[in-house]
Amino acid sequence: MMKKMRYIAVMTLVVLITSGCADDSSAVSSRPGSGAKTVDDVIAEQMAASDMSSLIAEYGEYEEDDASYGDTSGASDNSAAATSFHTAEEIKVDGDYVDLTKQSSTMIYTTVYNMMYYPENFVGKTIKMTGNYSEYVAEDTGKRYFACIIKDATACCSQGVEFELTSDYKYPDNYPKEEDPITVEGVFDLYEEGQYQYCTLRNAKLCES
Structure with missing residues (x-):
């Protein structure tokens, strides 16, 4: 006992x-x-x-x-x-353009980790990434959010990065379907909603993979 x-x-x-x-x-x-x-x-x-x-x-x-x-x-x-x-530590990002599509799977996930934990190092930089499309509707407001879901090398874990497509895209006609592979490019920014801070890629566009 x-x-x-x-x-x-x-x-x-x-x-x-x-x-x-x-x-x-x-x-x-x-x-x-x-x-x-x-x-x-x-x-x-x-x-x-x-x-x-x-x-x-x-x-x-x-x-x-x-x-x-x-x-x-x-x-x-x-x-x-x-x-x-x-074990990832803070990484410094040189230049104003970060192309994750040219990085290894381990480096991609490490960079995304840094976006979540050291977002100030990425604000204002243009980010290009490949992942799977996902959308989420907030139950309290009905607002729809869009994200590029990136998985780690073993596909056991994932992290989503929000994006906001330009007005050239009309929902749902010009938007992907859930889980579709996508490549998205936009300017990394932060915003607050309620008591939380979120990141998003503003003025984003869908690119050829």
Whole structure:
């Protein structure tokens, strides 16, 4: 019984640590997309798994017939896939044009990570990227948002970058279909909505892949 109480306390601490990790005021927020894991999701899971490992080493692993209590394999499975962006440091971007279509898959995801966590380094720069089209309608306002979804090299995680097409495009006639592969180019900018800050590519256009 005492061991079970220790386990519950450990799990409570991990949940609190994970929740705190996801709340990073320096990063811009991403809107709900396809449901795939974002960089924030996997980093939080990886930290939770790491903290769980150290706590188990101290208290011992909880064993009970219900194996689901002690199963942390789901979080650890993401460790290798998360390495490229979990260890990513701030990168400086030279020039006013960033063409992600010419970068490796690992570098693309690292750059997108930097867009989320160091957005000030990209404001005003023209960004070109390839990914999958996605759109999201806010339930409270009915406003429609558009995004280019970029997946990491293992396709286990994804991050969306919003874009606003120019008035030359009419919705829905000139817009892609959900999950269509797209290449989009626009000027990186930030805006605030409610209590959150978001990034978007303004004056964007769709390009040939």
